[in-house]
Amino acid sequence: MPSARPPRPATLTDVAAEAGVAPSTVSRAFSRPQRVNRHTREHVLAIAARLGYEPNPAAQALESGRTRTIGLLVPDITNPYFAGVIKGAERAAAAAGLTLMLGDTQENPTQEEAMVQRLRRAVDGFVLSAPRLSDDELLAAADKGPVALVNRAVPGLACVVADFDSGTRQIVDHLASYGHPSFVFVGGPAESWSGRRRWRGLRTAARRLGLEATRFGPFQPKLAGGPAAADAVVASGATAVVCHNDMLAIGLMRRLAQRGLRVPDDVSVVGFDDIFGADFCNPPLTTLAERTEDAGARAVEALVRQLPRRTTDQPARVLPTELVIRASTGPVPDRAG
Amino acid sequence: MPSARPPRPATLTDVAAEAGVAPSTVSRAFSRPQRVNRHTREHVLAIAARLGYEPNPAAQALESGRTRTIGLLVPDITNPYFAGVIKGAERAAAAAGLTLMLGDTQENPTQEEAMVQRLRRAVDGFVLSAPRLSDDELLAAADKGPVALVNRAVPGLACVVADFDSGTRQIVDHLASYGHPSFVFVGGPAESWSGRRRWRGLRTAARRLGLEATRFGPFQPKLAGGPAAADAVVASGATAVVCHNDMLAIGLMRRLAQRGLRVPDDVSVVGFDDIFGADFCNPPLTTLAERTEDAGARAVEALVRQLPRRTTDQPARVLPTELVIRASTGPVPDRAG
DNA sequence: CAAATTTTGGCAAGCGTTTGCCATGTGACC
DNA sequence: GGTCACATGGCAAACGCTTGCCAAAATTTG
Numbered sequence: 001m002p003s004a005r006p007p008r009p010a011t012l013t014d015v016a017a018e019a020g021v022a023p024s025t026v027s028r029a030f031s032r033p034q035r036v037n038r039h040t041r042e043h044v045l046a047i048a049a050r051l052g053y054e055p056n057p058a059a060q061a062l063e064s065g066r067t068r069t070i071g072l073l074v075p076d077i078t079n080p081y082f083a084g085v086i087k088g089a090e091r092a093a094a095a096a097g098l099t100l101m102l103g104d105t106q107e108n109p110t111q112e113e114a115m116v117q118r119l120r121r122a123v124d125g126f127v128l129s130a131p132r133l134s135d136d137e138l139l140a141a142a143d144k145g146p147v148a149l150v151n152r153a154v155p156g157l158a159c160v161v162a163d164f165d166s167g168t169r170q171i172v173d174h175l176a177s178y179g180h181p182s183f184v185f186v187g188g189p190a191e192s193w194s195g196r197r198r199w200r201g202l203r204t205a206a207r208r209l210g211l212e213a214t215r216f217g218p219f220q221p222k223l224a225g226g227p228a229a230a231d232a233v234v235a236s237g238a239t240a241v242v243c244h245n246d247m248l249a250i251g252l253m254r255r256l257a258q259r260g261l262r263v264p265d266d267v268s269v270v271g272f273d274d275i276f277g278a279d280f281c282n283p284p285l286t287t288l289a290e291r292t293e294d295a296g297a298r299a300v301e302a303l304v305r306q307l308p309r310r311t312t313d314q315p316a317r318v319l320p321t322e323l324v325i326r327a328s329t330g331p332v333p334d335r336a337g
Numbered sequence: 338m339p340s341a342r343p344p345r346p347a348t349l350t351d352v353a354a355e356a357g358v359a360p361s362t363v364s365r366a367f368s369r370p371q372r373v374n375r376h377t378r379e380h381v382l383a384i385a386a387r388l389g390y391e392p393n394p395a396a397q398a399l400e401s402g403r404t405r406t407i408g409l410l411v412p413d414i415t416n417p418y419f420a421g422v423i424k425g426a427e428r429a430a431a432a433a434g435l436t437l438m439l440g441d442t443q444e445n446p447t448q449e450e451a452m453v454q455r456l457r458r459a460v461d462g463f464v465l466s467a468p469r470l471s472d473d474e475l476l477a478a479a480d481k482g483p484v485a486l487v488n489r490a491v492p493g494l495a496c497v498v499a500d501f502d503s504g505t506r507q508i509v510d511h512l513a514s515y516g517h518p519s520f521v522f523v524g525g526p527a528e529s530w531s532g533r534r535r536w537r538g539l540r541t542a543a544r545r546l547g548l549e550a551t552r553f554g555p556f557q558p559k560l561a562g563g564p565a566a567a568d569a570v571v572a573s574g575a576t577a578v579v580c581h582n583d584m585l586a587i588g589l590m591r592r593l594a595q596r597g598l599r600v601p602d603d604v605s606v607v608g609f610d611d612i613f614g615a616d617f618c619n620p621p622l623t624t625l626a627e628r629t630e631d632a633g634a635r636a637v638e639a640l641v642r643q644l645p646r647r648t649t650d651q652p653a654r655v656l657p658t659e660l661v662i663r664a665s666t667g668p669v670p671d672r673a674g
Numbered sequence: 675c676a677a678a679t680t681t682t683g684g685c686a687a688g689c690g691t692t693t694g695c696c697a698t699g700t701g702a703c704c
Numbered sequence: 705g706g707t708c709a710c711a712t713g714g715c716a717a718a719c720g721c722t723t724g725c726c727a728a729a730a731t732t733t734g
Contacts, residue, residue, distance in 0.1 A: 058398035
């Protein structure tokens, strides 16, 4: 063994020299196994293993243009809803040999745009979860590279969305069955597509069943948005509230409790997402469950599918939703007067 | 304007040609502003802006060896504790112009090792949150590149840890003040350094105050670990329980409720972390709060500090903890017999 | 057995930057 | 007016890998 082992990490060239073949052969032994004789390949692989060779991703990316990395942007990492999406995406990405670059856009369209810009050259594509960007901006982004959307449908783009039509109908059915003549929808950010979708579904279902639906908001889709929403609800005298998401619903319930209102005796509360915590808050929250990990995983898969070449048409993948009835909803209160 | 705008993204060379300078000048205009005449620089920058030039990160990484990216590995993304760490790390990384690569190790040392291996060449350094690897393995990893640890202290490595000594003392004081003669510690994974640290602190504090402390476990540090832990606790007849973390504590409380035990009337429960949900579960959980976002941010800062050159010595940064007393703890029950 | 075909491996040209080194221009200093 | 130092810009060699193209070898075909 004449050649000294270099102190720096072994390169493909080192392996080639040690194995007595050309660098191209080593490269192909890894990336196009069938392009090289089995015997040669095994020899090369053995040498590579002995030298502890690991390809330099930067060099690979430079030449091939592929980074084996995808960007995942979420509005708020600390919202357990997105934690689920991240987990699912991470799993699917790992399965595809891809690495995840994570960005927290802080519910901010400007920030989102900036992150897409900044990461664009560093990733092979984006999964955008609940993006706050406009359709046009999203389309523009998709023009420069593969994109998959979670809970946002834009014609022509790969989308994974929850089945809000059926879900909102379930919610309204549930409320109607308890005798509520009306409800208020506590809305989230105006830019939220899923928020608009939820409201649309609720309103349609309400009309069909003869309930009256009112929309309040916008409110921050976090615990912190709850108090303001709760106060508006109290002032309105509503008997039932559907909140933009569980964070808001939980924040609202806490404020309601502070103000002496009982859930569900005085007010029924429904959320969206079925996040971690929805089943052990007090009372346990009735909410529309979404398969968040699936959503993340499906989005990555959709992205992977367009990685080699962009496919022509991408049908929106819609995920089932399911109303989880817990203790935060109940019959309409019997208020004399 | 003689040169046609290329359809592909503009490269540094394009900018150089258009500006009538050498590529090296363009490069320096960006990376070493003071190395080039102000007039020239402004001209170059203007051309670059007009051409929409953005440096190719792969090419930069290849030549410079720096990727402007750091890896963040956590045991479980869906644990809100780590969501906080991630958020803080993301913020600090963005502030330093760095991007985060995220990995979920699934509480699995093997997985953790594999991810470090896989990402090593793609990042400038790692933040390892609650790593399950052994000290030696961690040291070995640090030998190949910068590393910062969260809630794990290894001599010679940059560490950010919560102040468990003071924290555990607060817990035991609290329990003692309620008259509990003893308590059990419901332990998490054996590989968890912070778990060992917590137990050590509790035991020491217990001895000092004349309480008896027993350790159960290991249990999974998730909601799912709660039932088994609860049953063990019930069987033991303990009046107070300190859990490895809040997830476990909440899972345990739910099981306790199912079995007809009231918290805190029959059993007091204390957790660690003060995660999202700890304040609105039923009853609200007494727990040791940790500044998770700070922890993430500090770790990234410590990492950034060793990015240009490794510093000689890294004192562990210790973060304050604070006991949040809520409703899950109370006086020792008055059990006749 | 020669010709045609398929495998297999090597050559060399990049991919888009950074950076060490050198050449020039400019002003300062004596 | 000459010497020096410094500011500025260019040259060219990497960085480690991929890939189009070609040649040699092996295999099939007529």
